[in-house]
Amino acid sequence: MGFNSPVFNDTEPLYIQIAQWLEDKIVTGQLRADEQVPSTTELSQSLKINPATVRKGVSILVDKGLVYKKRGMGMYVTENAVANVRDDRREKFFDDFIVPLLAEARRLGITSEDIIEMLKGGSGK
Amino acid sequence: MNDFIGFALKSRTGLIRFVLMMCGVFGGIFFFYLIMLIALVLDGSIGKVDIPFMGSGGIILSGVCFASSADRLIRMGVNCGVSRKTILKGLAAAVPVYAAVSAAMTALAELIAELVYQLFGLKLLGFGHELAEYFLWEIKDNWRMRVYGCCAVFMLTLFALAAGLMFVGGKMHSRRRGITAAAVTVFGYWVFSVNLDYDGWLYDLLERSAVATNPEYFAWQFDNLPSLFFTQCELLALTLVGVYLLYGIFAVMLRNAPIRGRETG
Amino acid sequence: MSIELKTLTKSYKKNLALDRVSLTIEKGTICGLLGRNGAGKTTLVNLVGNRDFPTFGEVLLDGVNVRENDKALKKIYCMGADDLIPVNMKIKEVVSSMRYFYKSADLNYAEKLCKDFRLDMTKRLSQLSTGYRTIAKVIFAMASGADYIFLDEPTLGLDANHRELLYRLILERFEETEAAFVISTHLIDECAGLFERCFILREGTLIADEDSETLRSSAFVVDGKTEQVLLFTSGMEVISRSELGTLSSACVKGKPGNVPAGLEISKPSLQQLLIAMTADEKRG
Numbered sequence: 146m147g148f149n150s151p152v153f154n155d156t157e158p159l160y161i162q163i164a165q166w167l168e169d170k171i172v173t174g175q176l177r178a179d180e181q182v183p184s185t186t187e188l189s190q191s192l193k194i195n196p197a198t199v200r201k202g203v204s205i206l207v208d209k210g211l212v213y214k215k216r217g218m219g220m221y222v223t224e225n226a227v228a229n230v231r232d233d234r235r236e237k238f239f240d241d242f243i244v245p246l247l248a249e250a251r252r253l254g255i256t257s258e259d260i261i262e263m264l265k266g267g268s269g270k
Numbered sequence: 271m272n273d274f275i276g277f278a279l280k281s282r283t284g285l286i287r288f289v290l291m292m293c294g295v296f297g298g299i300f301f302f303y304l305i306m307l308i309a310l311v312l313d314g315s316i317g318k319v320d321i322p323f324m325g326s327g328g329i330i331l332s333g334v335c336f337a338s339s340a341d342r343l344i345r346m347g348v349n350c351g352v353s354r355k356t357i358l359k360g361l362a363a364a365v366p367v368y369a370a371v372s373a374a375m376t377a378l379a380e381l382i383a384e385l386v387y388q389l390f391g392l393k394l395l396g397f398g399h400e401l402a403e404y405f406l407w408e409i410k411d412n413w414r415m416r417v418y419g420c421c422a423v424f425m426l427t428l429f430a431l432a433a434g435l436m437f438v439g440g441k442m443h444s445r446r447r448g449i450t451a452a453a454v455t456v457f458g459y460w461v462f463s464v465n466l467d468y469d470g471w472l473y474d475l476l477e478r479s480a481v482a483t484n485p486e487y488f489a490w491q492f493d494n495l496p497s498l499f500f501t502q503c504e505l506l507a508l509t510l511v512g513v514y515l516l517y518g519i520f521a522v523m524l525r526n527a528p529i530r531g532r533e534t535g
Numbered sequence: 536m537s538i539e540l541k542t543l544t545k546s547y548k549k550n551l552a553l554d555r556v557s558l559t560i561e562k563g564t565i566c567g568l569l570g571r572n573g574a575g576k577t578t579l580v581n582l583v584g585n586r587d588f589p590t591f592g593e594v595l596l597d598g599v600n601v602r603e604n605d606k607a608l609k610k611i612y613c614m615g616a617d618d619l620i621p622v623n624m625k626i627k628e629v630v631s632s633m634r635y636f637y638k639s640a641d642l643n644y645a646e647k648l649c650k651d652f653r654l655d656m657t658k659r660l661s662q663l664s665t666g667y668r669t670i671a672k673v674i675f676a677m678a679s680g681a682d683y684i685f686l687d688e689p690t691l692g693l694d695a696n697h698r699e700l701l702y703r704l705i706l707e708r709f710e711e712t713e714a715a716f717v718i719s720t721h722l723i724d725e726c727a728g729l730f731e732r733c734f735i736l737r738e739g740t741l742i743a744d745e746d747s748e749t750l751r752s753s754a755f756v757v758d759g760k761t762e763q764v765l766l767f768t769s770g771m772e773v774i775s776r777s778e779l780g781t782l783s784s785a786c787v788k789g790k791p792g793n794v795p796a797g798l799e800i801s802k803p804s805l806q807q808l809l810i811a812m813t814a815d816e817k818r819g
Binding site for chain 2: 581584585586587588603604605608609611612613615617618619620621624628629631632633635636637679
């Protein structure tokens with residue numbers, strides 16, 4: 146059986162999705178600091194994706210400083226990769242989660258007070 | 271030299287398979303003879319009926335076997351990106367080799383059969399009969415007949431292979447064309463060889479022109495050669511011309527054929 | 536290092552199978568050759584492989600015409616659903632025949648692949664199921680060592696496991712040899728990730744020749760009430776639109792810009808985009 150590959154959706158470019166998938170693995174601790182990241186070849190063949198696309202995705206992580214190349218050995222997760230990803234996602238938290246939440250709430254006629262109630266643990270009816 | 275020639279002659283798909291098929295053919299004919307003999311014995315006509323099938327059967331079936339081989343070779347060749355030109359050149363070189371091998375097998379099969387029959391006091395009276403006689407008992411005389419005999423088998427085999435190629439070439443365009451081409455070829459040859467009044471015109475022409483150039487020398491030469499020999503040479507030469515013509519037609523058919531593995535029409 | 540098709544045209548008595556198709560295939564890329572049944576994909580592959588001859592136009596390999604050119608054709612292998620390879624031949628026989636023509640044919644690799652797929656090499660092609668016959672033909676193609684490998688429907692009849700294995704092997708071989716792979720397939724969403732570039736044929740004409748990612752982001756889908764959709768898309772290049780009661784879904788070229796309330800915007804999958812781009816005229 147092949148590696149349990151994620152189902153890539155159609156909303157974003159594939160290489161960005163690959164980068165995010167790797168970031169998820171870092172943030173959830175599946176890939177730790179100074180641990181080796183699967184090579185482009187391994188990623189390409191497991192995920193059944195063109196190596197050029199995979200390379201593009203990995204280079205995003207390199208640019209963000211999440212991953213570094215050890216000469217002759219491969220790609221490794223940087224020391225502060227987890228912290229970086231967290232900060233990065235914190236900044237995007239509002240746009241990625243809050244904005245859609247508010248839009249959906251508006252659609253359903255749920256007020257901000259209702260939402261605060263829900264956050265506190267009630268049902269916010 | 272040419273990849274295709276190598277493929278046709280050295281690979282398991284080429285000459286080796288053809289030879290195995292011909293062995294099967296001769297095995298089949300021997301088996302057929304067995305049945306014929308039993309039938310003749312039961313009928314009481316043993317010794318009175320001649321059954322010269324080995325030679326002609328071998329020649330005709332060599333054409334069929336070659337059609338099968340050529341089809342495989344050509345299709346595999348085209349699949350592997352061989353140009354039509356290279357295939358034609360390769361086949362042109364391979365066909366005489368196949369013909370020689372097949373003719374040798376046919377002659378040998380006939381000879382063996384004839385010898386086996388003569389052991390029982392019977393006669394096949396095919397081509398092998400002459401071969402048997404000339405090889406075993408009259409080695410010195412009539413060497414020309416022997417050479418003619420071998421050439422004849424070779425030529426006829428070449429012709430049969432060419433007819434096989436006509437079938438393959440036609441089939442590349444459509445199955446109907448293949449059968450038509452082969453049938454027309456064989457029919458044409460039958461008409462030519464059986465019905466043509468053979469009076470040795472080439473021999474006369476040669477004699478007249480040779481004597482005209484150097485009377486004393488050539489007059490004596492021509493007086494001592496049997497005219498039958500020349501008549502037979504004409505027939506062989508014309509067969510050769512015919513084979514070349516057929517190959518030319520095959521070449522044209524192959525050059526224009528879309529070989530896609532899906533037959534049209 | 537590339538194969539270039541220059542205004543390649545093929546017409547039969549009744550129809551125009553390929554109409555002035557021009558495109559370039561670079562070595563070291565995996566491309567998708569997409570289109571509906573009868574769009575001309577197989578014809579194109581046949582013309583590249585010297586099995587059929589163009590009515591007009593040419594196929595060039597590094598600038599040299601491929602037609603009747605043994606040297607150039609040695610660098611190309613075309614695999615297709617047709618029965619060009621005699622079906623009574625044994626797999627072993629086909630593989631050993633190939634080395635007469637393809638000098639870098641790798642027989643050991645072919646054996647390894649047969650083992651991976653559990654294919655018995657002593658069997659004849661005629662004895663195999665559709666799926667296994669396809670597998671055998673793909674193995675011949677992969678083992679040929681050619682620089683440009685055209686696979687026409689390599690997934691025909693293959694079960695899901697074999698397809699996964701096939702994609703992995705293609706990527707593996709691609710990494711090893713840097714050959715160019717041109718793959719025609721109908722299972723677009725499965726293969727979309729493999730393609731660096733896509734060529735789309737529609738009724739013999741090339742309607743797209745793009746980098747995969749560019750192609751996917753080149754259109755969007757808008758859903759909503761029909762009148763609203765029509766209003767929103769007026770002046771835009773609508774690729775296709777379908778109706779469901781009073782609702783409509785339109786696939787539109789370009790970017791959505793400002794979207795009024797009541798309309799939903801989404802991005803089409805490559806398959807959906809292809810369907811839209813190659814839809815019959817009637818449905819609009």
